[in-house]
Amino acid sequence: MIRIDSLTKRYGDLAAVDDVSFTAFPGRVTGFLGPNGAGKSTTLRVLTGLATPTTGRATVLGRRYPDLPNPGLEVGVLLDASAQHGGRTGRETLVLAQRTMGLPPIRVDEMLDLVGLTWAEGKRRVRDYSLGMRQRLGLATALMGDPRVLVLDEPANGLDPAGIRWMRDLLRGFADDGGTVLLSSHLLSEIEMIADDIVMIGHGQIVASGATHELLGGVGTLVRADDDARLTAALVSAGFQATPRGDGAVATDAGLAAAGEVAFCAGLPVTELRTADGHGLEDMFLELTAADQREDISSRRTTLAEGVAA
Ligand SMILES: Nc1ncnc2c1ncn2[C@@H]1O[C@H](COP(=O)(O)OP(=O)(O)OP(=O)(O)O)[C@@H](O)[C@H]1O
Ligand SMILES: [Mg+2]
Known part of the structure; x- marks a missing residue:
């Protein structure tokens, strides 16, 4: 379970995240959807202890991430696949994670296998990896400690359609086993395919949340x-x-x-x-994506309520 409670993160005058609250539940894949610059990464960075909140609170399994003694065993995190050390091989990256978490060496091969990286690919330096391969490697690191929670920032970036399907099946299995998955995306089509629940953010504020079939289906x-x-x-x-x-x-x-x-x-x-068609979410997402000016979000909230009622 992940809980975000009245979370605000300010950078100077900008409220990158503005009084955001939502919960990601066990057994479900929660899609954190929003256009570029909406505040997704900032929220996930606060959640995983990489940024401190201005006000409010974010907890995983009831505790703040920095308070988890061996976080990798409880929460698998993949925030920025391109931030992995380019000079290390994929295997070295995983060995480092395996040792940090105090896991048996066999986990390295198990994880390479799980994410579909071959033995030869494991020997290559990460700087020579494609973005999709980096995402797979990042997922391998995140899953290594057999965590109950996954936090993934744009994990489908760089994956081909087969890769997206593979990830969807993997996350589905993880959630079906009782795990909690929170993943972000700026693409509605991606979230629609993968998520059971959607939390939509625009300009730092939550503009819609609920079960995917309710938000997108006929209501x-x-x-x-x-x-x-x-x-x-x-x-x-x-x-x-x-x-x-x-x-x-x-x-x-x-x-x-x-x-x-x-x-x-x-x-x-x-x-x-x-x-009704229930296109309210899609319309609103397009509107948010098109908007380049920060505006009062309350008018959009009304539009959505109408859209969902429609
Ligand atoms: N360290 C920082 N200093 C100043 N402003 C920041 C910082 N990090 C993020 N921001 C600003 O906060 C806002 C939200 O950024 P964030 O990276 O959370 O968006 P995002 O939803 O992840 O977007 P994207 O889809 O492009 O990844 C943006 O306006 C961004 O410029
Ligand atoms: Mg981001």
Whole structure:
């Protein structure tokens, strides 16, 4: 379990991470999604003790990372695969980790095997590795101590489609065995494929979180009638949430039958009635990605709430 509690990290005037709270649960892969510069790496750096929080707290398995006696045995971390020492071979990198953690030497070969690096590749210097090979080596280091938690910053960077699939299966297995996985990405498509839960960050603030299928799948109902204002009022007075979308349609949390019945009882002929697409997250992510100005995020939060209701 990973808990981030009201975490803020300031660099001068910039709140790189601004009052962020979320939990990554055991048995689940949590995708930390956000565009470039959103604050993902900063959050993960604070979580793994590489940066100190300005305020708030981040804990892994109930403790702050720096308080873990032999962290590699509890938390596998891969933050920056290109930061590995280029002069060492892959095998030397792993031997160093194996000794630091006090593990048997056999773990080195087991890990090379696990991440699909051949014996010959293990003998090559890391500076000659491709980014994908570095990611695999970084994962090998992270997994060596058989930890219960994995923290991975953009682990799919540099992996080819087969590599991404391989990583997804590996992380799936890790979570299915009860492990907690927190991984970041700036690509919605990647997170969609891998994560059970999504925490979305933009401009240092959490803008959405929840189960992937709820955030991206069809949620709620879309109903259209000639008079969207009257339809909205009828749905609200029947006890449902209802938001006019501005194009004549109304998004509501009422089920299909209930939405149809409300419209019928209000004497409003329905011209469209269907399960909503749930593209709110994607739209919002695109909006965040396109935005190059720091703005008040609260207006976006509203947009998303509408999008998810839709
Ligand atoms: N050491 C630092 N000093 C000053 N500003 C920093 C520092 N580290 C990060 N920042 C700033 O904090 C903000 C968040 O950066 P961060 O690296 O956490 O983003 P990110 O979500 O990981 O982005 P990316 O997808 O590009 O990796 C950025 O504006 C960045 O410039
Ligand atoms: Mg980053």
